[in-house]
Amino acid sequence: MPNTIGLTTSLIPCCTCGAVIAPNPSNQCASCLATVDIASMIRRGPGGGDLVVHRCRQCRKYDQTGDGKRFVHLEAEGAEMMAVLLKRIPALGKNDNHLRRAGVGGLKVVDSSFVWTEPNSMRMRVLLTLRAEVNDVAIQQRVKVEFIIQWRQCPDCTKESRQRTWQAIVQLRQKRDDSTRRGLLILELAIARNAEIRKDILSVQTKRNGFDFYFPTVDKARHFVQYLARAAPMKTRTTQAVVSEDVKNNTANVRTTIVCDMVPLCRDDLIVVQRRAKGVGLLSGRLCLVLKISSAVHLVDASPGRDADMDAICADLHAESYWKGGEDKTYRTLLSSKRLVRFVVLDLERCCDDGRGRHHADNGNRDENEQGQIYHGPKSGTSKYALADVEVARESDFGVNDETFQCVTHLGNLLQIGDIVMGYDITSTVLSSEADDNAFNSTFIMPDVILVRKVKGAVSGVINNVISDESKINLKGKTKAKSKKGEKDDERRAETEEIRGSRRKDGSQQRSGRAFGLGRHRNREFLRNKWKWIKTSLKT
Known part of the structure; x- marks a missing residue:
């Protein structure tokens, strides 16, 4: 039978209370280790004082960084508030000499929660579950920590009290001869929908031809200008003015003004492009329609030829080209959207510019399949449009006379017989001096009407009665005796x-x-x- 050697563990007394325990790095029992006062170390503020959180009395923002430079809105008993409070405890920092001298290391927060306090008490309490190592022995305790709220004025409120609330101003302007300010309206709606851009604006003032936006810093104002430039073509210029300066400290209070001049063109405008215009391709010396406004002005020929290419009759006018050409000397607004007239489409024949053949719509032969949308292609770009010969009549002339007009339009893919389309009636309009013969090319012919856009969901009531009178009676199900x-x-x-x-x-x-x-x-x-x-x- 093999010999067995019995192993015994030597026991030692606790260095504090004398209880017999197994050896450990601290030579203390569990009861003595639990008496290590971690709570007093956690509740100790900077310099041995209380834990303090600063808040602005006027705007109710909290000091996020602790140095009084950044104040933010924090939700009561929220996650962001808890993060700010934990940063105010010096013992949770990496280099705390007080914990190191007490032999406590590896202090970590296991759990944290808020303890309810009276809102007017100017106190906030949190309950922390802490885990630490005391002489290489892990212990865990729950500690209740109290913070005192003290008032401190934030930098923004300080500037407001000193009449130095803003450092940059953005002056947005659109100058037109008429009272139409649709370009400003579009930008106003875009700003109203974007809360991220709107949050940095201190105040807004309405001016004669636009708005003034005030910002606390120049960087925020320039970021706002970049957003505006993506929504509308404009030119910008920057000026600076010194309000005050401190020669001894080499500091100055400088206010920056950024002026944004929008191109005075709006959607559906009919403009005259002079022959000397550059940057618009083959549209020089012709009448053009404004299709769309974005970072550039998208133009289309108002009176194209039947054999023209859609890519050739469309061009983009950038802000640099507009202002370089001499502003209103090269690109002049002839008619605005206020002069649009309602026309009814009587006949439609698509031009064979893409090899797909002609499409002829016969009057009175619209079946059920043709009453819906006839175009299912791209929703943007030049491929959305197609040239077509269109015969139209004024909606107001129905039952009065039989005057009709023939024209070539870019809306061939979008129109059907009986649709209502908005356009300019050139025959009954007294044109200004901008439309003289010297402004156009020798091949340009002034059209009788210019179609601009289709009225969605609108069909002429008179045409509809003429074409589908019987179908309407059947749909309504009215069976009346014939009188x-x-x-x-x-x-x-x-x-x-x-x-x-x-x-x-x-x-x-x-x-x-x-x-x-x-x-x-x-x-x-x-x-x-x-x-x-x-x-x-x-x-x-």
Whole structure:
């Protein structure tokens, strides 16, 4: 049988109370280790005083850094508030000599929570669960720590009391001859939707041609100007003025003014581009429409040729090119959106500029599939548009006369027969001196009308009655007995259908010669009969 040697552990007395314990690095029992006063070390503030948190009396912000340079809004009993309070405890720092002399190391916060206090007591209490190593022995204790709230004025309120609230001002201006300020309205809405940009603005003042924005620092003002430049084309210039200076300390109070002049063009404006204009490609010496406003002005030819390319009749006008060209001398606003007139689309024929062939919409032949959107392509860019020959009439002329207009428009992909489209009526407009012959190229021909944009969801009521009168009756489900007036309506409707049938027979001839003015007498005859029917229906 093998020999076994019995192993025994030597015991030692505790150096504090004398209790017999197993040897450990501190030579103390668990009871004596628990008496190590970690709470007094945690509650000890800087210099042995109380733990203090500073708060501004006026704006109610808390001192975040402890040096009085940065004050922020903190939610009561929130996570950010707890982080600020823990930073105020010197014992939780990495280099605390008081803990090192007491033999306490590796102090960590295991858990923390707020203890409710009266809001007017100017006190805040937190309950901390701490874990530390005392002479290489790990112990854990729960300590309640109290903070005293003291008032201290923040830098922003100090400047306000000294009449030095702002250091930079941004002057946003848009100067136009008319009273239209849609460009400023768009920027105002963009600023209202962006809370991140709006938070740095101290105050806003309304001026004659724009706004004045006040900022506490120059960096915040420049960041705001960069945001404005992405929303609208503009030129900026910066000036500085010395308010006061201290020669001994080599310091000065300097206020910066940043002036932002917006390009005085708005969406749907009809402008005259002089022949000497540069930076707009083939649009020099022509009438142009403003399609969109972003960091640049997006232009399109208002009277393009049938065989023109969409990329050639579109151009971007940047702020540098506009101001370099001599402001309103090169790019002059002829008509604004206040002069737009409502037109009704009577006929539509797409130009074959992309090899897809012509698209001809026949009057009175809109089936159910064609009543929806006819375009399902890109929502932006030049590929959104297509050239088309369009025949329109003023909406106010229905039942009065049979005057119609022919034009080439870039809205070929977006229009259908019976749609309402906004445009400029050049024939009934007295043009200013900006539209003289010297401003245009020799190949430019002044159009009768210029179509600008489609009215979404709007269809002419008169056209709709002429085209789909029977379908409306079926949809409503009204079955009324035919009276004498109803019989007359049926007779007029039969005459209209007869006119439509005669027009469908020779529709191919109209399609082949419409671009050169051939076959228009047939369309005129159809329109005259249509107007007669409308006048008769209006009288009855």
